[in-house]
Amino acid sequence: MSTLDEVFLLAHVLGAFWYVAGLVAVQISLIRAGQQVDDLEARRDSFEEASHYQGMLMVPGAIAASATGLFFWEQVDYNLFSTGWLILLEVVYIITLLVCLPFVGMGLRRARIAALQAVRAGRTNADLDAAMGDNVPLFFAGIALLLVPVAAAISVFRPF
Numbered sequence: 001m002s003t004l005d006e007v008f009l010l011a012h013v014l015g016a017f018w019y020v021a022g023l024v025a026v027q028i029s030l031i032r033a034g035q036q037v038d039d040l041e042a043r044r045d046s047f048e049e050a051s052h053y054q055g056m057l058m059v060p061g062a063i064a065a066s067a068t069g070l071f072f073w074e075q076v077d078y079n080l081f082s083t084g085w086l087i088l089l090e091v092v093y094i095i096t097l098l099v100c101l102p103f104v105g106m107g108l109r110r111a112r113i114a115a116l117q118a119v120r121a122g123r124t125n126a127d128l129d130a131a132m133g134d135n136v137p138l139f140f141a142g143i144a145l146l147l148v149p150v151a152a153a154i155s156v157f158r159p160f
Helices: 003-035 040-075 084-121 126-133 136-157
Strands: none
Touching (some): 003 136, 040 084
């Protein structure tokens, strides 16, 4: 493996860590928001924090991991359209980027807006109660987190 190959591999691994750090930070913030039953401002702050981590870590990290992965596999001369395990890996990335992360973002945005409205009104509202009862962001964040070891296993073991 050449030095350039190693640089691309390092960039890919760093991108994956960046993505996982954001995914975990968003999930922790969402869980903390769910535990703040009586404190609307703490709940709002938790949603703000989750939104920040989504925009600064999770989404850019996912894009960086997939882009650097594509650069790396192309650098080491794998055909991105005919290598079976690489196509499977691309499908996992597409599911993550186009299904899981948008659902996390939509649920988080809904909860954040409801929390902001509740703080402004000085009391909880039906939108916030509905958003807190909605487990879609945590569910899809969990699916995205489970897809990380799947993608890693496909990359390392190259099953076919």
